[in-house]
Amino acid sequence: MKKAVILVSGGLDSTTCLAIAKSQDFECYALSINYDQRHKAELEAAKAIATHYSVKEHKIITLPMGEFGGSALTDHSIEVPRYKEKEGIPVTYVPARNVIFLSFALAWAEVLNAQDIFIGISSVDYSQYPDCRPEFIETFEKLANLATKIGVEGQSFKINTPLSNLSKAATILEGIRLGVDYGKTVSCYQLSADHKACGYCDSCGLRKKGFLEAGIPDPTNYV
Amino acid sequence: MKKAVILVSGGLDSTTCLAIAKSQDFECYALSINYDQRHKAELEAAKAIATHYSVKEHKIITLPMGEFGGSALTDHSIEVPRYKEKEGIPVTYVPARNVIFLSFALAWAEVLNAQDIFIGISSVDYSQYPDCRPEFIETFEKLANLATKIGVEGQSFKINTPLSNLSKAATILEGIRLGVDYGKTVSCYQLSADHKACGYCDSCGLRKKGFLEAGIPDPTNYV
Numbered sequence: 001m002k003k004a005v006i007l008v009s010g011g012l013d014s015t016t017c018l019a020i021a022k023s024q025d026f027e028c029y030a031l032s033i034n035y036d037q038r039h040k041a042e043l044e045a046a047k048a049i050a051t052h053y054s055v056k057e058h059k060i061i062t063l064p065m066g067e068f069g070g071s072a073l074t075d076h077s078i079e080v081p082r083y084k085e086k087e088g089i090p091v092t093y094v095p096a097r098n099v100i101f102l103s104f105a106l107a108w109a110e111v112l113n114a115q116d117i118f119i120g121i122s123s124v125d126y127s128q129y130p131d132c133r134p135e136f137i138e139t140f141e142k143l144a145n146l147a148t149k150i151g152v153e154g155q156s157f158k159i160n161t162p163l164s165n166l167s168k169a170a171t172i173l174e175g176i177r178l179g180v181d182y183g184k185t186v187s188c189y190q191l192s193a194d195h196k197a198c199g200y201c202d203s204c205g206l207r208k209k210g211f212l213e214a215g216i217p218d219p220t221n222y223v
Numbered sequence: 224m225k226k227a228v229i230l231v232s233g234g235l236d237s238t239t240c241l242a243i244a245k246s247q248d249f250e251c252y253a254l255s256i257n258y259d260q261r262h263k264a265e266l267e268a269a270k271a272i273a274t275h276y277s278v279k280e281h282k283i284i285t286l287p288m289g290e291f292g293g294s295a296l297t298d299h300s301i302e303v304p305r306y307k308e309k310e311g312i313p314v315t316y317v318p319a320r321n322v323i324f325l326s327f328a329l330a331w332a333e334v335l336n337a338q339d340i341f342i343g344i345s346s347v348d349y350s351q352y353p354d355c356r357p358e359f360i361e362t363f364e365k366l367a368n369l370a371t372k373i374g375v376e377g378q379s380f381k382i383n384t385p386l387s388n389l390s391k392a393a394t395i396l397e398g399i400r401l402g403v404d405y406g407k408t409v410s411c412y413q414l415s416a417d418h419k420a421c422g423y424c425d426s427c428g429l430r431k432k433g434f435l436e437a438g439i440p441d442p443t444n445y446v
Contacts, residue, residue, distance in 0.1 A: 070334035139362065
């Protein structure tokens with residue numbers, strides 16, 4: 001069985017991505033990251049999802065990204081803005097986040113001798129984060145093969161982004177087809193203590209739009 | 224004053240690299256990493272060196288690389304081998320280490336609005352680690368500019384590797400010219416409790432060779 005490391009945040013996209021990796025018969029290793037994000041509740045969701053999909057192993061690692069801040073997600077003194085379509089890169093952008101996340105996925109993949117890494121990014125309905133674009137992923141894949149012993153020895157890593165060209169609605173429809181329970185996923189950047197989504201942050205905005213366009217009821221519990 | 228983030232391990236190369244950045248009039252931000260390495264003593268050296276060079280700020284961050292292991296440096300059950308010249312990639316190779324280290328340097332640089340990152344790697348006298356080669360650095364630099372808000376907005380990051388084409392002896396001679404006190408630096412992968420270097424690991428081997436070839440007395444306290 002081929003092994004894959006899947007970045008699982010507990011959100012809609014990464015859960016769909018895990019369901020896709022499972023449907024492609026990968027032995028799945030889920031990696032979740034506690035990075036001082038506001039929305040740590042997503043990690044509880046990630047645990048439940050990893051268990052649901054019977055991944056071979058689920059690691060939750062802690063990274064000190066709050067040390068650097070520079071984002072409304074890791075510096076809790078910066079307010080989370082309302083979602084606006086096509087407004088440039090919002091303050092929820094976290095400097096170098098996907099380079100960091102993928103580099104840890106790469107480290108684990110190399111140790112496991114897994115050649116596939118999955119990340120649930122999209123370049124259609126997304127928050128304009130530069131590290132979600134196909135040219136970023138292509139370059140990271142090239143880097144992965146230059147940086148590692150496995151790469152030098154002639155094997156190669158593949159960074160799989162099955163959602164890259166899908167709208168949020170198309171992602172949801174693909175997930176539904178694969179039996180994903182979106183009620184288990186958390187998208188909101190600032191979930192309340194009683195687990196209600198704010199309904200207005202970037203992530204809620206994109207999620208709502210996706211369910212609406214897909215014509216599927218959104219199971220999220222909004223404020 | 225231009226700002227730079229410098230990866231400072233406490234070893235010979237990164238200390239020389241810091242001295243070079245200082246000599247080029249950068250305002251220096253030193254980043255050191257506690258990554259479950261055997262040779263944590265290098266972090267004490269890094270502190271002393273950062274203080275000596277009056278860096279603007281010194282951060283020591285903790286990364287859970289021992290979670291993955293796969294290296295004699297992060298999995299303490301794997302023995303550190305003796306240095307042998309030209310023997311392929313040794314087990315002291317740490318999967319994805321320089322991708323991870325540079326990605327955190329990049330995150331900090333973006334938050335600081337610093338466009339320069341320094342890393343003291345060489346592709347002449349080195350342990351054959353793939354992530355020390357110029358093609359790796361060129362690709363990381365390209366990635367840095369694709370991954371970040373600053374990159375998208377038209378500024379660009381530079382990954383400075385002033386030692387890339389220098390032998391260990393040439394690095395030492397450059398450091399001596401700049402007044403580096405190599406007695407403050409720690410290279411050994413397995414320093415003893417009373418701060419004596421083993422004298423036979425990759426890192427000691429390269430260091431000894433460098434001082435010998437440079438015709439400079441090695442200030443290291445060997446076992």
